[in-house]
Amino acid sequence: MMKVWNFLFLVTFIISAVYCGYVYETKTFTTLLDHFNFVDDRTFSFRYLVNNASVSNDKSPILFYAGNEGDIELFAENTGFIWKIAPKLGALIVFAEHRYYGKSLPFGNESYKDPQHLGYLTSEQALADYADLLKFLNPEEERPVIAFGGSYGGMLAAWFRMKYPHLVTGALASSAPVLQFPGVVPCDIFNRILTSVFKVALDRNPDGTPQSICIDNIKKSWTVLQNYSSNDEGRKFLNQKFKFCTAMNKTEDWNTFYDYLQDVLGNLAMANYPYPANFLADLPAYPVREFCGQLNKEFPKNEELINAFNEALQIYTNYTQKLTCLDISSAYASNLGSKGWDFQACTEMVMPTCANGTTDMFIPKKWDFKEYSDNCMKKFKVIPREMAAMTQYGGKRMDTASNIIFSNGLLDPWSGGGVLRSFNEKVDVIIIPEGAHHIDLRADNKLDPASVKESRKFYLEKFKTWINEFQTKM
């Protein structure tokens, strides 16, 4: 009887693990809650996924995903490139989950209870977690380690190499906005690139309409939607039309809706892949084109514009036709830890954004640190440390970095805060003109643009070079 249970357990395990075709063991690693205080001995456990199918000996390379703000399984499923190359490198695959995300909650359900519990959610602590895990997996430092990640995970991968070069041989930082910090890049860069993606989304517009028709309609929508939000009758119309889970009932609800819509537009651009994907949401191929396809002509009447905008929005919210009501409290799927990221943005990851309504399609809004800070105080009782990340990791001067590939897709609004120019011959910059947010880390797809295919070839060769150099030095 016992054996049957074991067998059933094993089957269940295998079924759950091969979801999406990737097989991994789920393990946990126990480390210090606070790596920077030597009298605090509290520990916690974080999750990591391992696949050693390609490992031939105890000096095999390690491909190490520096987990970012979400459930690590989500990232494992969306990082097909690594699964593909591991056999070619004979490498161990490790996906480490970032503390406070997924199932790696230091205080369980109380992790997000108050600022005191949240205080250990920092990038420095996360990197120290990863360093500890690597020392455990590679105690003699005999195995070359390649860190990689996308977005904030890419930032972590690059910083991991920069701060712990003795543990990390090289890093692939995909779509990593390591420069999106105060005083380094202009605050409107994100919205400017985002707008340009929507501007060129339609291959061709119906006769007579300007190419800017989509962003013109989006711009016009702000005025119209805000007007409708400002009175009972208008809100009644919007509630019926958009089917909000929580009905709008006061003028200020517009702010929530607008914040949500900005996030949706950003996410559409980030996930603007040439094939259907379910990264930030279930989306069709080229979702920005699909979105703009609903807004490709002039709408003489405001209600027509709202109708069309609602149709467009459903590309993001309801592509799978399962929507029962529209939850505008967050534009992110539940397996992305948006609350944790909000906290990080309110402490260390201060990334200024602004809009001017001219070179971008948004309502003009200056970057106002005071307002931002007040908001953080209200939300988390913390004051953001505007300069913390740049003091810790450096922005303007990164010329000592080595063995890092920074890759950016130009369709990705985050590319504005990415490294687009190399500062020495040991740092490679890869530009993917047709690429959205870390498309290069994804699995091969027959619709991949040539630049993505080329970049993946380059990465593999570069990884081999780093591994060779490491082994030569042993």
Add this chain to the structure above:
Amino acid sequence: MMKVWNFLFLVTFIISAVYCGYVYETKTFTTLLDHFNFVDDRTFSFRYLVNNASVSNDKSPILFYAGNEGDIELFAENTGFIWKIAPKLGALIVFAEHRYYGKSLPFGNESYKDPQHLGYLTSEQALADYADLLKFLNPEEERPVIAFGGSYGGMLAAWFRMKYPHLVTGALASSAPVLQFPGVVPCDIFNRILTSVFKVALDRNPDGTPQSICIDNIKKSWTVLQNYSSNDEGRKFLNQKFKFCTAMNKTEDWNTFYDYLQDVLGNLAMANYPYPANFLADLPAYPVREFCGQLNKEFPKNEELINAFNEALQIYTNYTQKLTCLDISSAYASNLGSKGWDFQACTEMVMPTCANGTTDMFIPKKWDFKEYSDNCMKKFKVIPREMAAMTQYGGKRMDTASNIIFSNGLLDPWSGGGVLRSFNEKVDVIIIPEGAHHIDLRADNKLDPASVKESRKFYLEKFKTWINEFQTKM
């Protein structure tokens, strides 16, 4: 009246500041108590000394002393090299005091009260203090910064460059045992070098005595002193002879005395300069030679040996003839923070030592981490983190480091844990055969050996190169 007070204050200030001939302003900088927890907003102030006499413009270089375990004025007074070269570089001089030492006590008199108050005493926090101070002094990062330091201060200078290369252009790490950690160098290396320094201390011995007479006598003293310590009569003799401030009254007191004597021998070697100095104590020129001069023959009777040993010891303890009683609780001057360092050694700075009695002159003793750890638990209620420093900073692999000079005097027992071989062309290793502990940082002296003079010339040229490279990249 007010003016008179101001004037008197100013005079007092100048008098105190020009002590030893170096003029500086004493300032304080307020920063975070915990740089790695973003919900803890507590701050504290640390001291730093500044001299801007050579500064010509707001892009002048900064010479930054990464303060170590002691009163920063002590280090300022013993780092004459920097005072000499600042005018040649047109540089600002900054000596930053390490948290928990000197007057930079985060919790005032309560800083050492218990482990909770001591928890913020770590090298990572100290480096983050220095990073914050540099961001304040050099907000636009337009000024090249050269960090320097000796001993633990040298370790901090090297690590500062390695961890914050965007803020630190280059580093001079003098006598910095960055490799004196578990699993990197053998635990007996310190005592082996120390013994060899005593072995060759005497230019020539009286006819017929072997060159090893000094260390033979030291070795024999352990047996004799331990025997005397083990009974009332013997202890009475020792108490009369050594004039302990707290009389020995039980067999175990030998352990305290032996620990003290080991420290004294180590300090004699570290401060074995060719001229009188008052770094670790008021000492004559070549104090090891002086010490051994008292032990340069055979002593048939034990009491004669003890007499001679006492005479020898007074080279360290009573060179200024002011000793009223011998305090064996610490071999360090009160302006060196030995308690703080004890705590650091019990947390992060685990530097194994051992003796075998054969290749060294000490009582054989294995490195026993368990015993070491138990001792730390007793003293500070902490468990040492054996691997912390090497995980954080790296030991075996430092090949990505650049713009660092590691210098070591071969008369310095700490040189065994220093970097004695360069790992790339951007790291320079300077060996000073006749040098003791960071002699190269001291002021010029006509008795300086040629190797010290040469090394100082090399440093200045290298600093100029780094500064030029920095300015070229601007």
